Amino acid sequence: MSAGKKIVSFICLSILLTVCLGLFRPQKSYSEFSRDHFWTLKTHTSEKYGIVIYGDSRVYRGLAPEFVSSGTGLSCFNFGYSSGSMSQRMLDFADSHLDDTKTPVIVLGITPYSLTVDALKDQQFLQELNRSGYDKFQRMYIDPRLVFFDKIEPTDLFGMGTTLSEDHCTDGWVKTASPERNLSAGLESYKKSLSGNPIDQKAVDGLIRQIAAWGKQNITVIAYRPPTFDGMEALEDELTGFDENELASEIEAAGGFWLDLPNSGLVTYDGSHLTLESTIDVSQAINFRIKKLINR
Amino acid sequence: MVFNSIPFVIFLIVFFALWGFMNREDTRRWTFLVVMSFIFYGWWDWRFLFLVVGSGLIDYYAALAIVKWPNWRRTFFILSLAGNLGSLAFFKYYLFIATSLDYFFNWLGQETDFAKTAPGVTLAGVAGISFYTFQSMSYTIDVYRRRLEPTKNVLQFFSFLVLFPQLVAGPIVRAKDLLTQLAQRRMSDAHQKWNGIKLFAYGLFQKTVLADNIGVMVNRAYSPSNLEEGTLFWWLVVIGFGFQIYCDFSGYSLMARGIAKYMGYHLKINFNHPYLSDRFKEFWSRWHISLSTWFRDYVYIPMGGSKKGTAKALLFMSLTMIISGLWHGAWYTFLCWGALHAIYLATERILSVRKSPTDRFGLSKFGRILLVFLCVNLAWNFFRADTFGQAIEIYERLFSFRSGDAFFLLHFNALVFLILAIIIEVAYAFYLYSGKIRMTFFKKSYDVVFCSVALVMSLFFRGPAAEFIYFQF
Numbered sequence: 001m002s003a004g005k006k007i008v009s010f011i012c013l014s015i016l017l018t019v020c021l022g023l024f025r026p027q028k029s030y031s032e033f034s035r036d037h038f039w040t041l042k043t044h045t046s047e048k049y050g051i052v053i054y055g056d057s058r059v060y061r062g063l064a065p066e067f068v069s070s071g072t073g074l075s076c077f078n079f080g081y082s083s084g085s086m087s088q089r090m091l092d093f094a095d096s097h098l099d100d101t102k103t104p105v106i107v108l109g110i111t112p113y114s115l116t117v118d119a120l121k122d123q124q125f126l127q128e129l130n131r132s133g134y135d136k137f138q139r140m141y142i143d144p145r146l147v148f149f150d151k152i153e154p155t156d157l158f159g160m161g162t163t164l165s166e167d168h169c170t171d172g173w174v175k176t177a178s179p180e181r182n183l184s185a186g187l188e189s190y191k192k193s194l195s196g197n198p199i200d201q202k203a204v205d206g207l208i209r210q211i212a213a214w215g216k217q218n219i220t221v222i223a224y225r226p227p228t229f230d231g232m233e234a235l236e237d238e239l240t241g242f243d244e245n246e247l248a249s250e251i252e253a254a255g256g257f258w259l260d261l262p263n264s265g266l267v268t269y270d271g272s273h274l275t276l277e278s279t280i281d282v283s284q285a286i287n288f289r290i291k292k293l294i295n296r
Numbered sequence: 297m298v299f300n301s302i303p304f305v306i307f308l309i310v311f312f313a314l315w316g317f318m319n320r321e322d323t324r325r326w327t328f329l330v331v332m333s334f335i336f337y338g339w340w341d342w343r344f345l346f347l348v349v350g351s352g353l354i355d356y357y358a359a360l361a362i363v364k365w366p367n368w369r370r371t372f373f374i375l376s377l378a379g380n381l382g383s384l385a386f387f388k389y390y391l392f393i394a395t396s397l398d399y400f401f402n403w404l405g406q407e408t409d410f411a412k413t414a415p416g417v418t419l420a421g422v423a424g425i426s427f428y429t430f431q432s433m434s435y436t437i438d439v440y441r442r443r444l445e446p447t448k449n450v451l452q453f454f455s456f457l458v459l460f461p462q463l464v465a466g467p468i469v470r471a472k473d474l475l476t477q478l479a480q481r482r483m484s485d486a487h488q489k490w491n492g493i494k495l496f497a498y499g500l501f502q503k504t505v506l507a508d509n510i511g512v513m514v515n516r517a518y519s520p521s522n523l524e525e526g527t528l529f530w531w532l533v534v535i536g537f538g539f540q541i542y543c544d545f546s547g548y549s550l551m552a553r554g555i556a557k558y559m560g561y562h563l564k565i566n567f568n569h570p571y572l573s574d575r576f577k578e579f580w581s582r583w584h585i586s587l588s589t590w591f592r593d594y595v596y597i598p599m600g601g602s603k604k605g606t607a608k609a610l611l612f613m614s615l616t617m618i619i620s621g622l623w624h625g626a627w628y629t630f631l632c633w634g635a636l637h638a639i640y641l642a643t644e645r646i647l648s649v650r651k652s653p654t655d656r657f658g659l660s661k662f663g664r665i666l667l668v669f670l671c672v673n674l675a676w677n678f679f680r681a682d683t684f685g686q687a688i689e690i691y692e693r694l695f696s697f698r699s700g701d702a703f704f705l706l707h708f709n710a711l712v713f714l715i716l717a718i719i720i721e722v723a724y725a726f727y728l729y730s731g732k733i734r735m736t737f738f739k740k741s742y743d744v745v746f747c748s749v750a751l752v753m754s755l756f757f758r759g760p761a762a763e764f765i766y767f768q769f
Contacts, residue, residue: 001741003486013748154712
């Protein structure tokens, strides 16, 4: 075969293989390109909403904006981040996305970890915030068009990949479904991340001050401890000294509303994050409270 | 910009769309190559351009002055060397020198903290500084030795120095090879273009599929939070890094050669399956060939080479290897890596007056290859470790024969690609040693299939995008 023919054959064969592999690829738990687009959009969007949800991974996985805002007439976005803290930086970020509706609402999912020294570094948020101009451009505008080329891993081919499926929704929610239940998985990693990582009292004080300031601006603040399973709560309380009742009282005294959501009846798939069904239940509970408060 | 990125794909399309027209006339060609190469390099940080331009201008004018004023040739030559080595010392070795001085003064009982005063620019690292500095230096050295006529055209000189395919990670090209190619209009025919495509596709595969995927396991293993102690795990990590760095650097060299070939230029082979060597000397004639020959021609031979007796030859070789270690990185671990290779080479040389030491132990060719492979991989641990202490700790784990935790599932993806990399090298060995397989391969045009598979795998089986390891050198 001549070199010219080889080049043509190479191009044709490469296109054919690309199309075949792209179309008949094994199912993946999430799209890498959609995920990158999701986080960059969440961080750099200038959109404003009537209801702003903020918290850590238990919040961005565990609150569905479409259910939270249902019937309120308000737009809603979930601004949760991995290890998202209750730092002033993040509270200001949440505040900057509130629109000028008459009844703005901020929903804060407060985990003990979100008040710890390590969480206050806001690593994921800052990593997204500090991306180069080109990186942002690529993630915002090019990546969503490349989903066809999402990568395949050997574990996908051999059916050894995770059974967790993630859908990165346009409202900031990561819709997560997992057929497996492994409560001890979360316990192990939280034991590591909470050891020697105490709650920062300054962060707690700052949070209370900010809730009071929001109250003065007629912004409704609904705070809650994202439900998980009892074993996890006990571990978190023990390792961080977190006192939920005390925090709830301080928030209520500052003008916020504390929503007590018991763990009973809710299910986690990894000992930390809620299953899809439980996420919808919690979102509906918060929706009920919002409607009650804004229609006072 | 890196080769495996979307900006580079766009850059390459623009480049080749204009290349046919720009290549027609000398000045136009050189200007185009320089401008495009500056865009390519400035994509990292436009401030780096001042350094490469400064370094280049020193050598361009020094070479002209060496020829114009023969009585002052030595002075101009020293000025050029001082400029190049000074820039390397400042931008690459500042922290190393400052830390070493701190150690020294602290040892003498004096409290110093030079390392803390290191300017920010010396900490960030300048992409490819060692490559283009060596390339630029070789030009002046060759002119000084009267082996090369300096070019009188600054654009031609810069098109040699900053030619984008090989600017940041080699191969290190000699002026006498590339300046002559750049002096004419060279057109690539279909055969060269196909060879260029093949080299690029396979290089991309090596980098994105093999190196980047294996790198996931290696990077995790060498992170300070990793507490894995199992001996088998660490052997796989060390061998994994051996393949990661090989596929990373060889992949870049292949892509660079492929692009150059498509343009009509020929860059010499830089890696020739080094892990199939059965002697350490042979390993160094197959690994990073352009650098090994650079050190041979500009360091080892000028010191005296092997003409002054075995003892001095060993000393010169050891010094060359240690300098080579420091060229790779400004830290003691790199120095140890160079020294360990010097020990390997010296041992081989001492024991092999007539025979290779491995021959003496009665090892088969396969045994010899395995021995060299394992020794080379053990040395890589110094290269990869962040600190001397970490390297020693890992050596202890390698020989502690502990069972460790189950790691197979956690690193399944990386291990699959490590096995694939090993299979490819073994298959190449069969290809190399079997004339029958070689002939079948040529007759059946399997290269089209291999090339397509390599390209498509690079699209779908890529690892997490990582910069080429050698950019930091």
